[in-house]
Amino acid sequence: MKAIDAARIRALPKAELHLHLEGAIPLTALYTLVRKYGGEGEVPSLEALARRFVYTDFEHFIRTWIWKNKFLREHEDFDFIAYEVVRALHDQGVVYVEPFVSAGEHRNRGLDPVEVVRATLSGLVRGYRDFGIGYGLIVDLVRDFGPEQGMAWLRSFAPLRAEGVVGIGLGGSEHRFPARLFQEVYAEARRLDFHLTAHAGEAAGPESVWEAIDLLGVERVGHGVRAIEDPRLVAELARRGVPLELCPVSNLRTGVVTALARHPIRELLAAGVRVTVNSDDPTLFGTSLVGEYLALHRELSFTWPELVALARESFAASFADAADRAAHVAALERVSGLDGRPAEGQDGLEGHAMATSDKPGDDAPALLPPAGPGEAGHVASRDELLRILHELRDHLPQAGLDEDTARILDHDLKVAEEHAQGVSPKGIIISTRVSGVGEVLKHTGEAVEHVQTVLLPLVRRAADFAMHLFQ
Numbered sequence: 362m363k364a365i366d367a368a369r370i371r372a373l374p375k376a377e378l379h380l381h382l383e384g385a386i387p388l389t390a391l392y393t394l395v396r397k398y399g400g401e402g403e404v405p406s407l408e409a410l411a412r413r414f415v416y417t418d419f420e421h422f423i424r425t426w427i428w429k430n431k432f433l434r435e436h437e438d439f440d441f442i443a444y445e446v447v448r449a450l451h452d453q454g455v456v457y458v459e460p461f462v463s464a465g466e467h468r469n470r471g472l473d474p475v476e477v478v479r480a481t482l483s484g485l486v487r488g489y490r491d492f493g494i495g496y497g498l499i500v501d502l503v504r505d506f507g508p509e510q511g512m513a514w515l516r517s518f519a520p521l522r523a524e525g526v527v528g529i530g531l532g533g534s535e536h537r538f539p540a541r542l543f544q545e546v547y548a549e550a551r552r553l554d555f556h557l558t559a560h561a562g563e564a565a566g567p568e569s570v571w572e573a574i575d576l577l578g579v580e581r582v583g584h585g586v587r588a589i590e591d592p593r594l595v596a597e598l599a600r601r602g603v604p605l606e607l608c609p610v611s612n613l614r615t616g617v618v619t620a621l622a623r624h625p626i627r628e629l630l631a632a633g634v635r636v637t638v639n640s641d642d643p644t645l646f647g648t649s650l651v652g653e654y655l656a657l658h659r660e661l662s663f664t665w666p667e668l669v670a671l672a673r674e675s676f677a678a679s680f681a682d683a684a685d686r687a688a689h690v691a692a693l694e695r696v697s698g699l700d701g702r703p704a705e706g707q708d709g710l711e712g713h714a715m716a717t718s719d720k721p722g723d724d725a726p727a728l729l730p731p732a733g734p735g736e737a738g739h740v741a742s743r744d745e746l747l748r749i750l751h752e753l754r755d756h757l758p759q760a761g762l763d764e765d766t767a768r769i770l771d772h773d774l775k776v777a778e779e780h781a782q783g784v785s786p787k788g789i790i791i792s793t794r795v796s797g798v799g800e801v802l803k804h805t806g807e808a809v810e811h812v813q814t815v816l817l818p819l820v821r822r823a824a825d826f827a828m829h830l831f832q
């Protein structure tokens with residue numbers, strides 16, 4: 362068996378979905394800025410700069426965060442750091458990124474938030490050209506500035522939606538500025554066609570996550586790690602299929618967990634919650650995306666198929682177009698060494714739509730199977746998909762589920778059916794619903810042969826085909 366090391370993880374195509382640009386500036390790039398603004402008196406060398414990032418305590422960490430921002434003085438600096446961050450991601454095998462930029466935070470140094478965003482986009486465009494890394498920028502409204510300011514900034518960013526600002530985020534003090542204050546801001550963001558995420562369940566507990574999913578309607582939760590404290594919330598996250606942007610090393614550094622080995626990522630996965638793994642502020646926390654995956658392997662015994670499943674989920678949970686997501690996953694399947702098949706003992710990670718496929722050949726990536734009537738393992742039309750969904754509902758009562766679970770799953774399949782009948786159905790929605798059903802079946806109906814031999818194969822066919830039919 363091949364060892365799991367940094368090189369192997371680097372070679373795995375991955376997406377990074379929770380990364381603060383200002384906390385990810387590579388040290389060499391930051392040193393360039395230090396010299397640009399005459400900061401050599403304070404930090405005479407790259408080594409001295411590196412030493413500044415060894416913290417004595419949390420207070421020191423905050424001071425360092427603020428300190429390094431003073432070397433971001435001109436709009437063009439954001440173009441520079443965005444490009445340098447992309448370069449560093451490229452070195453780690455990241456092929457798609459959704460970075461946050463806290464644009465408003467820099468206005469106290471005379472910078473215009475809209476111009477900060479524009480400059481950041483420019484750096485991301487250059488990074489895409491040179492390294493082929495796809496991106497969707499997320500503007501963090503920083504809750505500490507309050508909802509009114511957030512609304513004003515949001516509207517000023519609206520014209521940039523078409524230029525690559527894909528979503529809105531909300532970092533800052535969860536306790537002092539709870540999500541509920543931003544309900545209108547998020548409703549407006551949705552109206553403006555932005556994707557939505559918000560930090561929740563990191564500093565504050567489960568109630569913060571409830572507010573984010575119920576009141577803000579977020580599509581992903583930033584961190585969300587403390588959801589584990591509320592079993593009802595965990596079940597609800599699993600049921601709704603809301604992915605968490607977990608950042609394990611960050612949680613360790615900020616004291617959310619006392620040791621990586623105690624991080625609840627496994628419990629969340631086992632409960633059927635969709636999770637992604639990210640690096641948050643890699644420069645500040647002395648981590649990297651490769652480092653996060655490696656830490657999961659070393660501290661929590663993540664196997665190769667489990668790491669591959671996390672990488673797969675990083676694409677599935679992204680705000681990229683369905684076609685882009687499918688293409689990334691297809692590339693992942695080709696290099697993962699798993700032959701597109703879930704490995705044994707994967708503990709529930711394998712059933713996601715993005716994970717399953719019939720054995721893909723080199724020319725037939727997992728999610729884009731050659732269509733055609735009678736092709737083994739694939740159905741050929743919307744009618745056929747509907748027939749499979751119908752069959753799934755018919756067979757569901759024999760899975761031996763309790764009444765509540767059976768009702769919920771039946772409802773999910775019905776939604777998938779209704780969606781498939783719609784005018785312009787989205788494959789990802791059907792696929793996600795059906796896969797969610799598959800996850801529950803695997804965990805609750807494991808022992809029932811009917812689940813293994815009839816239901817799960819139907820789930821896979823339906824999920825695969827939905828993605829293929831409605832790209």
Ligand SMILES: [Zn+2]
Nearest residue numbers: 532560583641
């Ligand atoms: Zn964060």
